[in-house]
């Protein structure tokens with residue numbers, strides 16, 4: 001075991017990374033932050049590349065690639081991201097200032113996912129000139145918090161060769177378990193057209209709200225239908241079920257604006273979570289038949305639209321899964337739990353390339369809130385696991 005690392009380099013780097021407001025909505029500082037990361041990696045002696053996507057909104061979408069070539073046959077891909085969710089109104093201090101209290105570091109993006117970038121560069125810095133069993137490619141992507149369209153999804157679709165690897169670690173997760181897959185996701189809407197009118201004369205304009213209430217009551221029953229689906233992949237131990245299960249939620253209701261007006265239109269939004277192994281197109285068509293039947297039953301005309309993406313999973317006995325599980329066990333000192341993620345992760349874009357992909361580290365607490373933080377211990381553990389994986 002190496003002497004206890006002060007992590008001075010990682011903490012200083014994290015402070016500089018947090019200082020960039022890499023808000024995924026405005027994207028104002030994407031280019032500056034990407035340039036800073038590439039420059040930092042080059043100063044350590046590593047080759048870098050910035051691969052940018054041309055986005056419709058003309059805003060910059062740089063993705064940083066860092067290469068640690070050890071002339072080995074095996075390549076390890078590590079995926080992180082530099083963008084953050086916009087600071088909400090719950091911040092009572094400057095979100096882009098890293099605050100250190102004892103061993104706890106707080107700030108916007110301190111955990112998700114800038115600690116991972118600091119961990120990666122710290123690990124590479126310590127491994128320079130040492131015997132390593134793998135070449136390493138680190139991706140520091142953009143737009144993860146808004147669906148990765150111009151981030152890792154873009155790289156996987158347009159530059160798959162750059163991501164080629166024998167295994168991929170998505171460092172945008174927890175230390176509590178090794179993520180061996182993730183759920184699929186469907187985002188959908190049902191739009192309704194009614195006839196707008198005055199509430200005093202509703203006999204002329206059938207009230208769409210009154211039709212929607214019983215329809216929604218029936219639609220929420222789809223949750224039970226979805227819950228029948230059980231995965232072969234274990235759920236994390238904090239979940240209420242042992243295996244990943246199907247989920248359905250009505251998440252948006254938009255209708256009406258005045259108490260005395262019968263609304264002329266309505267919109268329902270919903271979210272479906274599929275099993276890692278499910279075909280998302282089949283899930284979408286299953287929902288569509290269910291919804292169409294209900295629309296007919298309630299005499300409603302609704303236009304259903306959906307977009308979705310498949311989840312994925314890696315079998316527990318996969319060599320890469322075993323290797324990372326051994327690394328985690330030897331560093332953390334306990335057998336690592338192997339589970340699929342309840343959410344959708346960037347791993348799904350890499351898994352499509354046929355690369356065994358797992359999620360682990362850097363840890364942290366309360367991401368996407370003013371309480372976001374990470375501890376030195378979490379940074380140290382993630383770094384040691386990563387270093388062991390690179391060396392082995």
Ligand SMILES: [Zn+2]
Nearest residue numbers: 112113144172
């Ligand atoms: Zn993240």
